[in-house]
Amino acid sequence: MAIDGLFLHFIKEEIKEFAVGAKVDKLYLPTRHELVILLRTRTQTRRLFVSVSGNAPRINFTRFTPENPANPPMLCMLLRKQLCGATVTDVRQLGYDRVLFIDFDATNEIGDRVKRTLVVEIMAQYSNCILLDENGVIIDALKRIDASKSSFREILPQRTYELPPQQDKLNPEEATEEEILGKVLFFTDKKLSSAILSSVSGVSPLTAKEIAYRVTLSDPEINKLSDGVKQRLLHELAVLRGYIENGAEPCYVVSDTGEPVEFSFMPLTSLSLRGKLVAEESLSDILDFFFVEREKLLRAKSKAEDLFKTVSNLIERTSKKINNLREELLQAEDAETKRIYAELINANLYSLQKGSSEYEVADYYNDYKMTKIPAAEHLSPAQNAQRYYKEYRKAQTAKKVLAQQIEAASADLEYLETVRDELSRAETERELNEIRTELSGAGFLKSKTGTKNKKNAPMKPLEFISPNGSRVLVGRNNTQNDALTFKISSKNDIWFHAKKAPGSHVVLVCSEKEPLSEDIEFAAGVAAWYSSVRERGSVEVDYTKVRNIKKPPASRPGFVIYHVYSTLYVKAIRPEDKK
Numbered sequence: 001m002a003i004d005g006l007f008l009h010f011i012k013e014e015i016k017e018f019a020v021g022a023k024v025d026k027l028y029l030p031t032r033h034e035l036v037i038l039l040r041t042r043t044q045t046r047r048l049f050v051s052v053s054g055n056a057p058r059i060n061f062t063r064f065t066p067e068n069p070a071n072p073p074m075l076c077m078l079l080r081k082q083l084c085g086a087t088v089t090d091v092r093q094l095g096y097d098r099v100l101f102i103d104f105d106a107t108n109e110i111g112d113r114v115k116r117t118l119v120v121e122i123m124a125q126y127s128n129c130i131l132l133d134e135n136g137v138i139i140d141a142l143k144r145i146d147a148s149k150s151s152f153r154e155i156l157p158q159r160t161y162e163l164p165p166q167q168d169k170l171n172p173e174e175a176t177e178e179e180i181l182g183k184v185l186f187f188t189d190k191k192l193s194s195a196i197l198s199s200v201s202g203v204s205p206l207t208a209k210e211i212a213y214r215v216t217l218s219d220p221e222i223n224k225l226s227d228g229v230k231q232r233l234l235h236e237l238a239v240l241r242g243y244i245e246n247g248a249e250p251c252y253v254v255s256d257t258g259e260p261v262e263f264s265f266m267p268l269t270s271l272s273l274r275g276k277l278v279a280e281e282s283l284s285d286i287l288d289f290f291f292v293e294r295e296k297l298l299r300a301k302s303k304a305e306d307l308f309k310t311v312s313n314l315i316e317r318t319s320k321k322i323n324n325l326r327e328e329l330l331q332a333e334d335a336e337t338k339r340i341y342a343e344l345i346n347a348n349l350y351s352l353q354k355g356s357s358e359y360e361v362a363d364y365y366n367d368y369k370m371t372k373i374p375a376a377e378h379l380s381p382a383q384n385a386q387r388y389y390k391e392y393r394k395a396q397t398a399k400k401v402l403a404q405q406i407e408a409a410s411a412d413l414e415y416l417e418t419v420r421d422e423l424s425r426a427e428t429e430r431e432l433n434e435i436r437t438e439l440s441g442a443g444f445l446k447s448k449t450g451t452k453n454k455k456n457a458p459m460k461p462l463e464f465i466s467p468n469g470s471r472v473l474v475g476r477n478n479t480q481n482d483a484l485t486f487k488i489s490s491k492n493d494i495w496f497h498a499k500k501a502p503g504s505h506v507v508l509v510c511s512e513k514e515p516l517s518e519d520i521e522f523a524a525g526v527a528a529w530y531s532s533v534r535e536r537g538s539v540e541v542d543y544t545k546v547r548n549i550k551k552p553p554a555s556r557p558g559f560v561i562y563h564v565y566s567t568l569y570v571k572a573i574r575p576e577d578k579k
Contacts, residue, residue: 003058003122005096005202006172006240010248010265011060011283012100016091018046018061024083024104029076030066033142035129039088050120050129052142056291057127059100059120060284064292067428078140082106082116082131089115095171096202098122099164121164128155136161169201173244177237181230188223192233195222200240206262211236213270250280252289260290304423304432307439311420314444318413322406329402335395340365341373342388345381352381359384414502415442415478415556421502421532422477430459431476438479438557461488464526464575466519471509472575474530478558481505482551485560491547494520496527499540499567503531505558507546525573534572541568 003011019039026038035050049062072080086106093100102118115134121127130141138159145155153162170180180200187195193212197203203211212219215232225233243249248265255261255275262271263286271277280286340363345352348361355377363371375384419435426432439445461484462474473488475481481504485495489507494515496506506527508515520543528539544565551560 002124002204003098004204004207005093005098006207006244007204007265007283008059008098008100008122009093009096009202009244010250012091012093013247014283015048015059015061015102018044019048019088019091019102022046022088024086024088027076027080027084028066028068029073029079029142030068032073032075034066035079035142036062036066037083051291052121052127052129054125054127057122057124058287058291059122060287061282062284062288062292064288067430069429075140075142079131082139083118086116094163096173097164097166098202119161123164126164130155130161132161167201170199171201172203172237172240177234177241180237181234184233185222185225185230189221191219191221192216192225193219206264206268207266210264210266210268210270211240214239248283250283250286252278252280252286254278263287263290304426307432307435308420308423310445311416311423311439315413315416315420318409318416322409322413325402325406325409329399329406332395332398332402335392335399338388338392338395342385342392344371344373345375345385345388349381349385354380411556411559415559416444417532418478418502418558422504424532425504425530426476434459434479435477438477441479442556458483462575466508466522468516468519470511470515470519472523472526473507473509474526475505475558478556481558485546485549486551489546491545493546494523494543495546495549495562496523496541496543498527498531498533499542501531501533503527503533505560506530521568521570522573524568524570526575528570528572529574531572537571538569539572541570542566543568 018041022039022041024037025040025045028036028038030036031053033051033053037048037050039046039048046061047063047065048059049066050059051057083104083106086104088102089105090103091100092103098121100120100122102120104116104118106114106116108114116139117132117136119128119130119132121130128141128143128145131139133139138155138157138161140157141155143155144157145153147154153164155161170183172180183199184192184195187198190198191212192215193205193208196208196211197205200208209219211233214236216225216229220229243266249267250263250265251267252263253261253268253271253275261275262268265283267277267279269277280289344361344363344365345359347364348359352359352361356375357377359373359375359381360370361373362368375381376387379387419439422435423432426435436445459476459480461480462476464472464474466472473484475484484507485505489495489509492512493510494508496508497503504527506523508519508523524541524543527541527543528534531539533539542562542565544562548562548564549560550562
């Protein structure tokens, strides 16, 4: 669900309790639509996360640390200049609009105290985060809106900030239940939830449907409401006011498979059939649960988009190359025919004459049946024989070269498929950079010149713990797969890989003890999860001692061979779910 004005009201109270009096220690822009403010008090530090992306705009305290770009953008430097060291003085909301104001006591370039206000608008694709000076003039914004995007309200530096258009709705804290009921009953042609949505400020469709469900267990039209239903509606409106006065009861609904369904500031009885209702103490924790994992993947896919496109193009180009080489190889397969033509011409030189377009001779390779051999009219029979011998030698050489080229191109294609599989699981910019480096080292990407980016130490393999406490290590990319198999692991550890499919190398660390079958099955399930075939119901996973794994000379990163192994049929195991 989207965050409505009432949910934002409770988030505001949660933020205000900690933020007022706290100082801005650091500030980051992980992406162009995300802002992280590190707030510090004397005893504690918390991250205030703001997202104005169209698919999941929100503001909340987060326990997660989004990865930041190597070089901060200009807007980040501006916000740091304006807000770092400033003290939060207030967190405000006008009525129950989806607009939050965070006031700061800051210092300008010459040391004077100034007021700065960060405006956070949570309005789906129109969400924005805007910095204002003490006069309400825009300093800058995460999204600049000019006249070409909005003729009503421009968001540009040096323009005076204007509030979004106000709606003709009643404030649930100021209006009485009877006044709200009268406005709801005015919409006679609407359903109850739609009428509540049109009447009460700060209410989302989900909240309106929840109120309607509590009143009628359905959603009837207004003109069909009985007096008893109207009295129950008055009661539920009083309950809504009670949440505003006494505080929220944060909760969310998860399906039977553990997938998040919805969240709210009050129990969602209307969704009891769709999953389990879970109470939570913090609204911020709910938002983290709902959005962090999804946004991590979206962020990685967005940053990996260019690599995905490049690798997909390389795969398509390599596939076409292999098909073309195979066609050439088929044409070279008739080399033996050319040799026979040359020998038959030489055997019949005495009866053949120059100027003929074809020679008809007895084929002693085929029971002396008469056969026609195409000939070049301007060449003598001996010269035509030599031409066929030359084409024969050329075709023989081509067969060898083409076979080698097909083998090399097939190895490239197999390698690129593994890279695409790596990209599908990459979650951070460091992982993407390592994949870029890997592709550059393999000759598929040109190394960028003239840039002096800070080199990070290679990332460590992913690590999980098996049911009986053994370590399970997972390679993040092909280069790391090689390091894990041949440098990090010992010869008696057990190596796992999805059978004949792109995937990560997985190693079960044995520590000189014989692993239990439960640990082997867990590691095999992890290998299935970190492969391109994890969506299958049952995945074949090969496993063997690390000592049995060999790497052919000059082979691509991640490529290994093994001949002694066993195979398990397992279901993919997401390691995080087994913690």
